[in-house]
Amino acid sequence: VPEQALTLTVVGSAPAWSRRPGHPSSCYLVELGDDAIVLDLGQGSLGALHAYREPSTIRAIAISHLHPDHHVDLVAFRHLLRYGYPEPRTVELHPPGELRARYDAFLGEPDFLELMPGPDLAPDTRHLGALRLQISAVTHAANSHAFRVSETGDSRAGLVYSGDCGRASDLLTLLRPGDTLLCEAYWGVHTPVPEAEHLTAADAAGVARDGRAARLVLTHVGEHHDPETARSQAAEIFSGPVLLAEPGLRLTVA
Ligand SMILES: [Zn+2]
Numbered sequence: 001v002p003e004q005a006l007t008l009t010v011v012g013s014a015p016a017w018s019r020r021p022g023h024p025s026s027c028y029l030v031e032l033g034d035d036a037i038v039l040d041l042g043q044g045s046l047g048a049l050h051a052y053r054e055p056s057t058i059r060a061i062a063i064s065h066l067h068p069d070h071h072v073d074l075v076a077f078r079h080l081l082r083y084g085y086p087e088p089r090t091v092e093l094h095p096p097g098e099l100r101a102r103y104d105a106f107l108g109e110p111d112f113l114e115l116m117p118g119p120d121l122a123p124d125t126r127h128l129g130a131l132r133l134q135i136s137a138v139t140h141a142a143n144s145h146a147f148r149v150s151e152t153g154d155s156r157a158g159l160v161y162s163g164d165c166g167r168a169s170d171l172l173t174l175l176r177p178g179d180t181l182l183c184e185a186y187w188g189v190h191t192p193v194p195e196a197e198h199l200t201a202a203d204a205a206g207v208a209r210d211g212r213a214a215r216l217v218l219t220h221v222g223e224h225h226d227p228e229t230a231r232s233q234a235a236e237i238f239s240g241p242v243l244l245a246e247p248g249l250r251l252t253v254a
Helices: 045-049 074-083 099-107 168-173 201-210 227-237
Strands: 006-012 027-032 035-039 060-062 092-094 125-128 131-137 145-151 159-161 180-184 215-219 242-244 250-252
Touching: 006 045, 006 145, 006 215, 027 045, 035 131, 035 145, 045 074, 060 131, 074 099, 131 168, 145 168, 168 180, 168 201, 180 201, 201 215, 201 227, 215 227, 227 242
Parallel strands: 035 060, 060 092, 159 180, 180 215, 215 242
Antiparallel strands: 006 027, 006 250, 027 035, 125 131, 131 145, 145 159
16 A cells, blocks of 8 residues: 655745735645645635645644734634535634634634634644644744644654744754755845844754755745745755745645
8 A cells, every 4th residue: 555645735935925916925735645734824825725625624723823924814714614614614723822812802702713623732742633743832922833744653754844933943853854844034045133033044954954854945035035045045055955935836745
């Protein structure tokens, strides 16, 4: 019996805003057979997700942190679940602490995300069908996390997603040799503003090298920070393949 592939599809990779039509913010679909997890659900991503998978068939959504470009399409997703089918549907949600309360305040409706039940994030490991989700805290805003998704049996490589992260070494907690590292590089080749807590392309490449990743995918690069130059610089530091996350990019992780 052939093993099923663990795949990553980039639904959206823009940071807080984009001027590019058809460029949603952070959203990554990870699939293994019938099981799927979505990591983040930034602006514009729910509509784009339909190109790859019927959203109510997703086993769980995990949200890396509280910044809206990583989750604001939860409003649209909740409406889809409530009104978009003959009967309301549910999808499991693993949100950072405080997120549910923020939606209740924003929408003026108690338990607005009730069709998306699930536990708040914590630094632990969760089994979601055939997929395993490992969660680790990272330096960024309050309640910020990185994720590793792998097959539950864990004999094969996985995907590590940085979320937003201001200290690259935080990712070494999750990263294993042979993994695909999907890493933010907001600053590209520019000098960081330290209090913004984002990485450069060189930071991302350094952690891919140190953690012996099989492949580095740069994402969340500011459009004014020249993603292609960022990719080139990362390739000088990390000897494996370096790709830019673009909507529609699909990779086999393992
Ligand atoms: Zn952020």
